[in-house]
Amino acid sequence: MIRLEGVKKTYVSREGARQVAISDATMTVNTGDLVSLVGPSGCGKTTLLKILADLHDADEGVIEIGTDDDPFTPGRDVGMVFQQSLLLKWRRVLDNVMLPAEILGLPRAEARARARHLIEMVGLAGYEDKYPYELSGGMQQRVAIARALVHDPKLVLMDEPFGALDALTREKMNLELLRIWEESGKTIVFVTHSIQEAVLLGSHCAVLTSGPARMADYFDIDLPYPRTLDMKVTEPFGEYTRRIYKLLGMA
Numbered sequence: 001m002i003r004l005e006g007v008k009k010t011y012v013s014r015e016g017a018r019q020v021a022i023s024d025a026t027m028t029v030n031t032g033d034l035v036s037l038v039g040p041s042g043c044g045k046t047t048l049l050k051i052l053a054d055l056h057d058a059d060e061g062v063i064e065i066g067t068d069d070d071p072f073t074p075g076r077d078v079g080m081v082f083q084q085s086l087l088l089k090w091r092r093v094l095d096n097v098m099l100p101a102e103i104l105g106l107p108r109a110e111a112r113a114r115a116r117h118l119i120e121m122v123g124l125a126g127y128e129d130k131y132p133y134e135l136s137g138g139m140q141q142r143v144a145i146a147r148a149l150v151h152d153p154k155l156v157l158m159d160e161p162f163g164a165l166d167a168l169t170r171e172k173m174n175l176e177l178l179r180i181w182e183e184s185g186k187t188i189v190f191v192t193h194s195i196q197e198a199v200l201l202g203s204h205c206a207v208l209t210s211g212p213a214r215m216a217d218y219f220d221i222d223l224p225y226p227r228t229l230d231m232k233v234t235e236p237f238g239e240y241t242r243r244i245y246k247l248l249g250m251a
């Protein structure tokens with residue numbers, strides 16, 4: 001579904017200083033993959049997501065998303081989830097989830113039915129008429145995930161979606177995301193600073209390093225499904241985390 005080869009992006013400041021945000025990003029993503037992008041702050045993870053969402057152009061490299069038979073239109077085919085849920089506080093849960101469908105002008109009755117189904121899928125049945133302030137941080141992120149899926153996008157981009165949650169809620173949301181991913185069959189690219197989260201969630205993992213910012217490795221994570229939290233203490237899991245620590249110069 002996605003092919004990147006040698007993708008590079010440099011930002012130029014108003015003073016003319018050049019900052020290489022990402023270089024040599026090369027990866028192939030198949031429909032239904034969940035790709036973790038892991039790396040330290042400033043190594044270009046968000047830049048890569050913005051390139052995939054067509055919010056930024058790359059300077060060099062090949063970017064192919066979709067196929068001739070199944071073309072990809074970024075405005076229609078991308079769903080995004082950010083570190084903050086960015087819910088509209090004056091809208092109830094159902095109306096927040098409906099937002100992308102309204103912006104895209106999708107048929108209303110169908111979109112409402114889909115929104116209700118997604119609210120149920122993210123575990124919030126019964127909360128359709130609540131306002132965001134009535135929900136916990138984890139519940140708000142569930143609403144954001146439902147909102148990212150309502151227009152049935154081909155690609156879901158998640159930028160540190162659980163970064164603001166407490167550790168236990170985050171682990172719970174990891175399992176929830178795996179379930180939602182399996183149920184929805186979506187292709188997901190997921191940015192995280194957490195090596196453990198990258199390994200637990202990813203079917204594939206891209207490791208980005210800084211100084212200079214580049215994609216240092218891209219590999220399959222061949223751990224069985226369903227993934228469970230106790231896998232984190234197994235030897236195969238440890239091998240993947242060691243591999244990433246080494247790439248980041250931390251082992």
Ligand SMILES: Nc1ncnc2c1ncn2[C@@H]1O[C@H](COP(=O)(O)OP(=O)(O)OP(=O)(O)O)[C@@H](O)[C@H]1O
Pocket residue numbers: 011012013019020021022039040041042043044045046047048
């Ligand atoms: N719009 C911009 N203009 C200039 N420089 C930018 C811009 N956006 C990002 N950068 C720079 O590009 C580099 C990569 O930024 P990016 O946000 O992609 O990193 P990141 O890996 O997502 O970081 P973090 O994990 O902290 O969110 C950083 O050095 C950043 O300062």
